[in-house]
Amino acid sequence: MAIERIVIVGGGTAGWMAAATLSRIRTGRDVAITLVASEAIGTVGVGEATIPPFVNFNKLLEIDEAEMLAAVQGTFKLGIQFANWGKLGDRYIHPFGGYGYEIEGVSFHHLWHRLHAEGDRRPLQVFNLETLAAHFGKFARTADYASDDLPPMNYAYHIDAGRYAAFLRRYAEARGVERREGRVADVALDGESGFVTTLTLDDGSEISGDLFIDCSGFRGLLIEQALGTGYEDWTHWLPCDRAVALPCNRDDGSEPAPFTRATAHSAGWQWQVPLQHRNGNGHVYCSEFMADDEAHDILVANMAGKPTADPNFLRFTTGRRKKFWNRNVVALGLAAGFMEPLESTSIHLINTGISKLVSVLSLDGITQVQQDAFNRLTGIEYARIRDFLILHYHTTTRDDSEFWNHCRTMAVPDTLTEKTELFRRSGQIFREEDELFNETSWTAVMTGQGIAMGGHNVMADGLALDRLRDEIDGIEKSIRYLVGIMPSHAAYLRKYCPAPA
Ligand code: FAD
Secondary structure, three states: OOOOEEEEEOOOHHHHHHHHHHOOOOOOOOOEEEEEEOOOOOOOOOOOEOOOHHHHHHHHOOOOHHHHHHHOOOEEEOEEEEEOOOOOOOEEEEEOOOOOOOEOOEOHHHHHHHHHHOOOOOOHHHHOHHHHHHHOOEOOOHHHHOOOOOOOOOOEEEOOHHHHHHHHHHHHHHOOOEEEEOOEEEEEEOOOOOOEEEEEEOOOOEEEOOEEEEOOHHHOHHHHHHOOOOEEEOOOOOOOOEEEEOOEOOOOOOOOOOOEEEEEEOOEEEEEEEOOOOEEEEEEEOOOOOOHHHHHHHHHHOOOOOEOOOOEEEEOOOEEEOOOEEOOEEEOHHHOEEOOHHHOOHHHHHHHHHHHHHHHOOOOOOOHHHHHHHHHHHHHHHHHHHHHHHHHHHOOOOOOOHHHHHHHHOOOOHHHHHHHHHHHHHOOOOOOOOOOOOHHHHHHHHHHOOOOOOOOOHHHHHOOHHHHHHHHHHHHHHHHHHHHHOOEHHHHHHHHOOOOO
């Protein structure tokens, strides 16, 4: 059956990201794109920290960066600072760019380890531009200083989620997407194929379609409630199941930092996402070890100023749908699954879900092979991210609460154990199946959590020490020089993308 009508259910970040992308389909055939959402139900109201591929998502839509950032009170993000994770008082940054550079095929952290073994005491972090710039609250884009001798700057954004969805709504509507207001009250399925055919809204009006994109949030209106796809629960590996979100003013007079903060508490952790006009804050916690009131009080006690809204309490079950694409329904965003926001991966998964969908989409109809490829690749992506998140919880020496004792001693997937053991022994990291997190990410978090590299790639021993010292001195010098001439992040925002007052 040819696809002539695409229906998106949901007007949150996922729905509008899908609508904006699909509005650019140019095949010469008519495809009607309708998005239905309910103001009364609203959106989840969180999801403000992104990772670098999101910059490219906006570029592909030909969105002007400065205009978008001004519209969404956006700021730049160079990485995530983790505090109190490996042990209380610890702090490290997971940066978005690499450490140094590879020499003769050997990754930098092995070269650093070799020099370390020879007595060089400089920490790995000083060889990373994003870490140093974040530390000093500095920012510039590569385009501002483009020079072959200096390292590029890798970044993502902090965005106001509601404003970003509104921005994409304007974009998509200008390109022909029709938005319908209303609550979907009933979903009709075809008796033979089981495909979704028609949605009935609470005012009795109907919307029929050939392909449905379920962006209805945690409830999974089509993928779960209508099709009963099933859910794989990962709570035994990622036990946090609650969050309370609360934005605040920056009454402490601080400027927006160019990084997200993730500060561990006794049964979870707190995020701080700096926007131009306010901070986004939230406390992700495990209901088995902490009550809602306590989580709320800890959050309020650790914010930079007075709350600007009422607390938003959320419940979730970490995991994924058994199928992301079932019959003629593709689930994106929270409808597809959820892993907590520790590494800001949810919006990224919406992004990659959309690009996989667009890659396999054919307006001639839906085939099993499309669905199988989409489901297999998405499943791998989820599992690799899951392992990376578990790493933060499991690899800790914290024993100051029942929660941390549980996380430290819980069983973890074999795939993760293999990764940490290889690193412990030889510093080796294999990037599996095109996974999102690369060598820098794994190195940053494993070393940050306190796993020491027990050795390095034997090829690093074949490089002359003098040459190695010269190279890494040069790297450190150029990073320090560059950070020295950069403006502060706050000054950069004021000049490049100031939001209207
Ligand atoms: P929602 O925002 O819930 O939107 C669902 C839409 O469906 C709404 O428009 C609603 O009105 C509509 N709808 C539902 N039912 C019906 C119906 N019956 N009829 C009509 N319409 C209906 N992600 C990140 O990348 N970075 C982060 O920092 C981050 N932080 C997070 C923190 C927390 C605590 C949580 C829970 C999530 C976080 N996320 C984060 C995830 C992020 O919020 C989501 O991925 C993103 O907002 C997309 O949500 P959504 O569009 O899938 O769902």
